[in-house]
Amino acid sequence: MRPSPRWVDRPRGYPKGCFMNRAQHQMMKIVQKISVFVGLTLEQAQSLIQVFKVQQYETGDTVYEVGESGDEMLVLIRGRLSVLSATGRQLGEVPPGQATGEMGLFTGHKRSATIVAIDDCIGLTVNRTMLFSVIEQDPVMKGTILENVVSLMSARLAEANTRLDQLSQSAAAAPEPEP
DSSP states (O other): OOOOTTEEOOOTTSOTTOOEEHHHHHHHHHHHHSGGGTTOOHHHHHHHHTTOEEEEEOTTOEEEOTTSOOOEEEEEEESOEEEEOTTSOEEEEEOTTOEESHHHHHHOOOOSSEEEESSOEEEEEEEHHHHHHHHTTOHHHHHHHHHHHHHHHHHHHHHHHHHHHHHHHHHHHSOOOOO
């Protein structure tokens, strides 16, 4: 007898005896593409998705508020999120398949931006305690994730330095006001 169509037989490359429902399979594929989790094995990703929770947000909902504790990250599955500065200026958008809050999750820093749902959204959330309960059991997974975090932080720092340099050049090129 074949398994119910809701269940996925062991996909190519998955460990023998691995069965999961379609939602878990999709979650695992999405999580493996998030920059913080790139390079995880299928088994590692499968253990990781067990601690993620599905969250829904309606248009206009505040997902995260600037200054809040950064002990949770969100992987956006559907919808769009707006990234706002402390003054309410839009800094950018988070499209589906991207994460937000991952830096605070790993550094413990407070949120540096407010995140608001532009559309009705569905996302996967995980808090620091649950994530670390999984990665502490697998030193290789922990190493992969921390290496990814360092790489991501370095890239963001380089991007910030480039923006600062551009602003500095713009300010230097601007004519000085007359007294």
